Amino acid sequence: MASHLTTSQQAHVLISALPYIQKYTGKVVVVKYGGNAMINPELKEAVMSDIVLLSLIGVRVVLVHGGGPEITETLKALGKESKFINGLRYTDGETAEVVQMVLSGKINKDLVSLIGRCGGKALGFCGIDAGMIRCKKLEGEVDLGYVGDITHVDPTPLANAIYNHYIPVVATVGTDENGQVYNINADTAAAEIAAALSAENLIMLTDIRGLLRDVNDVKTLIQEVKLSEVPALTEQGIISGGMIPKVKSCVTALENGVRKAVMIDGRIEHSILIEMFSDEGIGTLFTK
Amino acid sequence: MASHLTTSQQAHVLISALPYIQKYTGKVVVVKYGGNAMINPELKEAVMSDIVLLSLIGVRVVLVHGGGPEITETLKALGKESKFINGLRYTDGETAEVVQMVLSGKINKDLVSLIGRCGGKALGFCGIDAGMIRCKKLEGEVDLGYVGDITHVDPTPLANAIYNHYIPVVATVGTDENGQVYNINADTAAAEIAAALSAENLIMLTDIRGLLRDVNDVKTLIQEVKLSEVPALTEQGIISGGMIPKVKSCVTALENGVRKAVMIDGRIEHSILIEMFSDEGIGTLFTK
Amino acid sequence: MASHLTTSQQAHVLISALPYIQKYTGKVVVVKYGGNAMINPELKEAVMSDIVLLSLIGVRVVLVHGGGPEITETLKALGKESKFINGLRYTDGETAEVVQMVLSGKINKDLVSLIGRCGGKALGFCGIDAGMIRCKKLEGEVDLGYVGDITHVDPTPLANAIYNHYIPVVATVGTDENGQVYNINADTAAAEIAAALSAENLIMLTDIRGLLRDVNDVKTLIQEVKLSEVPALTEQGIISGGMIPKVKSCVTALENGVRKAVMIDGRIEHSILIEMFSDEGIGTLFTK
Amino acid sequence: MASHLTTSQQAHVLISALPYIQKYTGKVVVVKYGGNAMINPELKEAVMSDIVLLSLIGVRVVLVHGGGPEITETLKALGKESKFINGLRYTDGETAEVVQMVLSGKINKDLVSLIGRCGGKALGFCGIDAGMIRCKKLEGEVDLGYVGDITHVDPTPLANAIYNHYIPVVATVGTDENGQVYNINADTAAAEIAAALSAENLIMLTDIRGLLRDVNDVKTLIQEVKLSEVPALTEQGIISGGMIPKVKSCVTALENGVRKAVMIDGRIEHSILIEMFSDEGIGTLFTK
Amino acid sequence: MASHLTTSQQAHVLISALPYIQKYTGKVVVVKYGGNAMINPELKEAVMSDIVLLSLIGVRVVLVHGGGPEITETLKALGKESKFINGLRYTDGETAEVVQMVLSGKINKDLVSLIGRCGGKALGFCGIDAGMIRCKKLEGEVDLGYVGDITHVDPTPLANAIYNHYIPVVATVGTDENGQVYNINADTAAAEIAAALSAENLIMLTDIRGLLRDVNDVKTLIQEVKLSEVPALTEQGIISGGMIPKVKSCVTALENGVRKAVMIDGRIEHSILIEMFSDEGIGTLFTK
C-alpha cells in the first residue's frame, strides 16, 4: 500500500470507498481523454491507473481519445504544411491519412500498452474497425475538408470488448460509405459512443476546473448544471468560447440516454477517482 | 471518502491497492470468523465492511462462523446446565438442538443482516441445508456427545451463491444420514469448505498476532511457514496449545488444494484488508 | 411400491396421475405450511413427502412456514413473559429476536432436514437473507410492537434455488432498512411470495375442511369461490373470524398474478397430493 | 385419479413411487418395443402411457421399434411374394423400400400420434435421418439381402430431441454410404442406440416372462444375470433359440456403457412401470 | 471445381456470388418442392444440391414437399380404387393412411437420404410429429374426405432443427385432436410454415416459368407483383386456373410476416440458385 500512511489508515480509505464502488459496479463509464493529461507523462500514467482500478472493481470503462500535439508533430516531420481557416485546421486527403495513422497507430496503441503496464487489459479500436463510426462531411460556414459529422455508431465491438473484460480504447476517426477517412472531434465522438452504449456516465477530461461563473476565480465553480439551465448560462456568457462545444457534447449525451456527464480537470492527478469516489466530485456535473 | 485525508491522498491509496485487487479478483477466499472480532461491535462491523469491499471488487468471499458466547448465554437462559469434560463441552441431544438454533437462527442471520447494512448481499446457510455438511460422531479418548467429524462437504449451494454474486455465510452445524445434528469445530469446517471450493485463500481470524517464536513478544512473529516446517515447529513447542488445532486446519486446507492459509489477528481493525492488500501481510502465512 | 396393492393396481394409479402431472410440471406452487400438520409428526412427514414428490415430477415448490407453538415454548423456557393485546401477541424487541432464532434456526432447518430424509434437497431461507422480505411496522388500532407489514419481496434467491432444483423453505421474518427484525404473518408472506414468483398455485394448509356454508357441517363445503363472490360471502358471515385474514391472503395472491389459491385441510394425510391430483380437489379453491 | 381406490390410497401409491422416481430422473432409458405389445391395442396404449409418464417425471425415454406384422401385410397387399431362407426373410431391394415406408411412415408416425394423444410430445426418426444409423450388409452363412449390420450410430439428433423434452421414436432402418436402405434387427439397433447415448437402462419388451430355468415354469424366472454368467447359461441351454440374439443385444449394451439391460414381458399391462417402480422388478435384469 | 472453366473463371463466379450470400446468410428460406423437379432424377439431385449449398453458406432452408405420382402408384399397387370428384381426389380413411405412409415414409426419407448424399444433414418430419400441423376437415362445396384445413402450425421442432444446423424436410400431412390424419395441400402448408417461421423467402417450385401475361409466350413473364396488384391480375384472368391457389399461398405468406414469395420454374436446373444469386431472378416475385 501507499507507504506514507499506516496500513490501518489505508484500510480505512478503502472502506470509505465502498459506497462509491457499489454505485458504479457494472455500469458503463466513457472517459474522454485529452488536453494536458495526455501530454504530461505523470498525469498520463495516473489517468491510466485510475482506469485500470475502475475496470478491476467492475466498472466497464471505455476510453475515447483524440490527437493532441502528436499529429501536428508528425505532419511537420513529414514536411506537410498545415493550413488553418479561422483558426481551425483544414484536413485535406493527405492530412486525413496522417491523422488516421497517428491516432490509431501511435497514440491509441501507446495508450493500450500503458494500460497493460498499469495492470489492465486494453484493446485498441478506431471508428474504421467494423465500420463502427460512420460519418459524412461536416457542413458549416467554412469548408474544413475531411472533418466528419457522425451519422451512426455501432457499439457492438466495444460492447463485446467490455463483456469480455477488456478496456476498449477508441481513436476518433471514422469513415463514410466509400471508405474515405474523416477526422472527428473527440468530444462529440465520446458523447455519441456514450449514448450508443447507454452509459451511466460520460467523464470529459479538460484543462480547466469546470464551468466557472467568473473565469478567473476557481471558487466560482458551478458544481451541477441541469439541462434546462444551459440556455440561460449560455446567454449569460458563462458557457462561452471553447466551452460551448464541450457543453454541447454533454447535452447530446444526456439527451440520448446517458445518465450523467461531467467535466473535470485533467491537470489534477487522479481527478477521475476523486470525481467518482467522493460526494462533492471535482468538476461540473451535467444532469437531466 | 475518509475525511481526515485529502481526496488526492485517498486516491493514491486506492491506486496503491491496484496490484492486490488484480491478485485476488475472481478468486475464492474463505474467512473463518470468530473470537474477539465476533464480540466487539466495532470490530464486527469492520470485518463485515472488509468482506463487502472484497465482494465488490470481485473476490468471491465465503464467511464461516462458529458460535462464541451466545450459545453459552442461551443455554444458561434456558436453564440448561453445561457439562464439561477435560475443559471441553459435552454436547448432548438438547444442547445440539440449541447449538443449531443459536448458530443458524441467531448468529448467522444477524451476520447476514449486518452485511446487508454494510451494502452487501448475503445468504445464510448451515450444514443442514441440502445436506451440505455430512458428519459422523467424532471419535476420541473422551466421549463429547454430538460433536461431529466431517465426512463430506457438498459445496454446490455455496458455489451457486457466489456465482450469483451473493456472500454465503455458513453456520457450522452438520448432520448424519439420520438427520442427527452435530456441533462442528468452525476452524475445521472452514478448512474443509475452503478445500471443497478449491479456494485461493483461507483466512483465519484469531485473538493472537499469529505464530510467535516467543509467545510474550509480538516482534517474534513468524511471517511465513512452509508445510514442511510444521513438524519441527510443533516439536519445538512453538506450535502448541490452542494453536495446534488451528494449524492443523491450515495444513488440511493446503493439503486439499487451497493455495494459502493465513492466521491473522482479528483484534486489529480491518486486519483482513491489511493482510490482503499489503505485501508484508499482518499474520502468519502457511504455504506449501 | 405400496405393499397392500398389486403392482398392477399401483401402476394404474400412477398412470391415472398423468393428466395432473402434465398440468403442473414446470409450474411454481407455493405451499403455506402451518397448523396441525406442523405439529403431528406423521402429518409432518406426509407433507414433506408430498413436497418431495411434487419437486421430483417437475413442480417448483416453495414451502413457506410460520412458527406454531415452538416460539411460545422457547419464550417460556427463556423465562420471557408473553404480553397479549386483544388476544394478539405483542412482539417487543426481545421477542422479535427469539422469533427470528426459533423460526429460522430451529423450525426452518428442521424442515430442511426432514425434506432431506424424505429424499429431497432443500435450502432454508428467511426474509433476512439478501434483504429478501422488507417490511415496516404494521399500523393498526393497537400497537403490536415489531409485527411487520411487507413492503417488498425480492424473489431472486428463491428463483435461483428452484432453478437449481432445490426446494426453498422460507421462515417468515423480515427486516426494515435499519436491520430491525419483524415477525410477519405467514399467510400474508406466502401470498406475497407467490405473487413475486408469479406462482401457478398458492396452497394454504389449515385446520379446517375449507370454507363451509354451515360451519358445523362439512358437507356444506364450498368447492370454488370467484373473487367477485368474496364480498357477499363476507357479508353473509360465511367468511368470518379466523377465515377473514386467510381469505384476504388468497385474494391478494390472485390480484397479483397468482392463478389459483386454495385452502385445504392439513389434518388429512397427503391433502396436497389429493388436491393437486384429482379433479374435485379437497378444499376451497379461489379463482379470478 | 383411479376411481376404485380412495384418493388417500392413491396418494399413498404416488408417495411410494418416490424412491424410484429419484432413481431415474434425468436418466436416459431406451425402450425396445415389439411383440404382442405392439399388436394388442390396449397394451399399445398402456405402453405409450408408461412412456409419457416416465417422460413427465424427468426420465429421458427413447422408443425404438421394429416392424411387426404390418410389413408382411403391406408386402402382401402390394402383391410382393416373400422369400424365406432358413425361416429368415430375404430382403431384396423392393422389400427394403417397403420396409422403410411401412416402418418410418406408418408404424413410426402412428406411435408418434398415439403418444401425442396420451399427452406426450414425440418426434419420429429413422436411421436415414441425418445418416444417423450407418450400416453395411450383414455377412453370414446365408445371404439375406439388404439386412444391415450397424457400423456407426450418431446419437446427436436423438440427444437434441430429448434435450428439448421430446420423446424420440426410432424406426430401425439404416443406410450405407451410397444411400442403400437396410432392414435392421430392432433389438440390435436398440442396444447400439442405448450405447451411443450412454443410457442408464435398456428395457426390452418381449413376449416371454424373462429368462426361465425351466421354459415351462414361470416360477423359475431368473431375476438377475451377471455378464459373467452368460456363457454358462448358454452352455446349459437356458439361453437358447430366440433368446440368444436378445441376450446378445443386452450384452452389447452393457459392454458399451449402458448400466442395466432388462428383458420384460410386454404382455403384462404397464410392465415398464412395474419394472422401474418396484424393487423386485418384473423380468430378467442383466448387469455387469 | 467445374472442369470446363479455368479455376480462375470459377473463382470469379464465386466472388460474384458474394453480395447474394450476404443478403441471405442467417435467413430462413422455405422451399416448396413439387412438380417435374420431383420426378426427374437429374432435376431432383440439382434441387437437393442447391439446398445443401444454401445450407452451407448459412441460409436456414426448410424443404416442404407433397406427394406426386408415388401416392397414386402405391394406391394402385395396393389395389385401392381412386375416387375423383370434379377432378379432385376423394381421400377416404384408407387413402389417408396410404398418403401418410408414402409421404412421410417413402418420399420424405428418400429426400433426406438424397440430401445426405449431396453432403447435407437433413431430418425428416411430417405434421404428425409433435402435433406440429393441426388441421380440421376442409369445408367446401364438395366433400373431399380427409383433406385438411390447417388450424395451427407449431414451428418449434423445425426451429430446433435449423438451430442445430440440420435441414428439415417436411411431409404435408397433419392431424386433428383425435389423431385422424389428413392430406394437406403442400402449397398451403409451405406458406403456413414460412409464416410460422417468419421466413425471409418462400420459394415455390412449379412447372411453369412464372406468371405470364400471355400464357403462350414466356417473354411476357411478370417479374414482380405487388400484393395490391393481385385482385386486378385475377380479374384480368392473368392469374387463373391452377395459378389461383398458388398465388393465394404466396399472398397468405406475405400477409403473415414472410418478406418475399417467389414462383420459379422447377424444370430449369438450379433454378433456386439462379433466383437467389442474381438480381433479375428467374420467376415471378410477390412482395408487399
Add this chain to the structure above:
Amino acid sequence: MASHLTTSQQAHVLISALPYIQKYTGKVVVVKYGGNAMINPELKEAVMSDIVLLSLIGVRVVLVHGGGPEITETLKALGKESKFINGLRYTDGETAEVVQMVLSGKINKDLVSLIGRCGGKALGFCGIDAGMIRCKKLEGEVDLGYVGDITHVDPTPLANAIYNHYIPVVATVGTDENGQVYNINADTAAAEIAAALSAENLIMLTDIRGLLRDVNDVKTLIQEVKLSEVPALTEQGIISGGMIPKVKSCVTALENGVRKAVMIDGRIEHSILIEMFSDEGIGTLFTK
C-alpha cells in the same frame, strides 16, 4: 452473377464448390498476407474479396500482415535514415515507433476498411492489444535492434473476434514486459498465431509459384511436402535463400497443431480461392 457466363453455368460453378465448402466450414484459416498482393490494388481487392467470401461461408479467417514498402516510404518521408546490416534492416527505437504507427495505424486499418467495402466486418489488432504478442530481443550473430522473437501469443482477443463473426486483421508488432515495441517477422507471427488458434490451415501468400525443383521452371513445382522431407530438400538446395525462413514457419505451424500449411502465389488473382476450392490446389502444401 459474373456476366460473361450464363446464370446456369454460374450455378454449376457454385454447386461444384460444395465439397470444398463442406471441408472448411467452421475451421480456422490463417492467411499471411504480403508481397506483391499487398502492393497491386487489383490483387489487394481480390484477396480481400476471397477473405470475405470465406468468412461468409463459415470459414473463420484471420488475416496477418507485415509491412511492405510503406514503412520504408514513411521513414524516408520522416527523414529517417535506414541502416542495413548484411542486407537486414536495423530497427532502432525511433524506427520501431514508426513501424508500429505505419503497420497498425495505416496498413492495418486500410485493410480493415477495404474488407468493409468488400462486404465483410473486420477488426484491426496488433500484438500490443491486450499484450497479445509478447516477445524478447531476437538473438543472433548480428544485432538488429528491436527485432522481436515471439515468446507467447494469447489468442483470446482473436478467438473472441471470430466467435462474434468478425475477421481479425493482425499487424505484426509485439512488446516485451516493459512495453518496448518490436518489429516481428510476419511469416513467423502468422505461424505462431495459427498454432495458438489450432488452425486448420496456414496460407502464406508469396511472390513465387511455390517450392520449385528447378527455380527457373514453374513446371517443377512440388505440390506436397511432408515434414520429414524438409531436411533432404534443404540439403539438396531446393529449399534455399528466402524460402528457408518461410518453410521454417510452415514447419513451426505444423509442429504446433496446425493441420496444413501452404505457400501460394499471391500474384495470381484469387489464388486463395483456387487453392481452397480445388483438389489440386495451386502452390506447395506442407503436411505432417
